[in-house]
Amino acid sequence: MRANARGFTLVELLIVIGIISLLAVALLPQVREIFMESKGAQTTARIQLLQQMIEKYQRDNGDYPVSDYALLPKSIKAKADSRNAGIECLLIQLGQKRLGGTLTFDDHPEWLKNTDEDDNTDEIPELRTRKKLEVVDAWGNPFAYFHNASYGKKQTIALGVSQEDAEAEAMKDDRGYLNPRKYQIISAGANGTFGDDDDVCYPERPKH
Structure with missing residues (x-):
């Protein structure tokens, strides 16, 4: 009798394991979707924090931070390069306290990376480093x-996940560039490709 009871319990256990496995397979797409939505929300939060810093810089200086090394204020010494130029220029300017720049990433050090592994001529004051850092999205x-002023100039972005380069362009609709007098911030989204509906952006990209 005891042997039969143990055997029956084992069969039940196998059945339960089988049911759990089937449920896990069935729910996997939903779990993945929730995970991706969470990454999108995290990326939006990073964009919103950048917006706050950019708007403060504009109030203090009368213009938004430039995205081209050739247009940086002459008081800033920066070594130009062709990868991640826009976001690097942004952080270099926000890192200049004398220009009213504010960087508030102390609570989020994982938001800052150096995917193209380049250095600046001088230390960036508020970042306390010569590394030309970038703010990355939740996918890295x-x-x-x-x-x-630089909407017509494409940018080369050194992706942190695939270690490949991607090309980014400022967003347009039928009437021209979005935010024509301000700025744009674009994440390549989960697929790491700029220019499609997967992007997470300010302002929001028009749906194709």
Whole structure:
């Protein structure tokens, strides 16, 4: 009798394991979708924090931070390069306290990366480093940042996950560039490709 009871319990256990496995397979797409939505929300929060810092810089200086090394204020010494230029220029300017720049990433050090592994000529004061850092999205890829004066200039983004380069362009609709007098911040989204509906952006990208 005891042997039969143990055998029956084992069969029940196997049945339960089988049911759990089936449920896990069935729920996997929903779990993945929730995970991706969470990453999107985290990325939006990072964009919103950047917006706050950018708007304060504009109030103090009369213009938004530029996204082209050639347009940086002459008081800033920066070594130009062709990768991650927009977001690097943004952080270099926000890192200049004398220009009213404010960087508030002390609670979020994981938001800052150096995916193209480059250095600046001088130390960036508020960052306390010579590394030309970027703010990355929740997938680990740098944002593309465009000042309105440089909307027509494409950017090369060194992706942090795939270690490949991606091309980013400022967003347009039928009437021209979005936010024509301000700026744009673009995340390549989960697929790491700029220019599709997967992107997380300010302002919101028009749906195709």
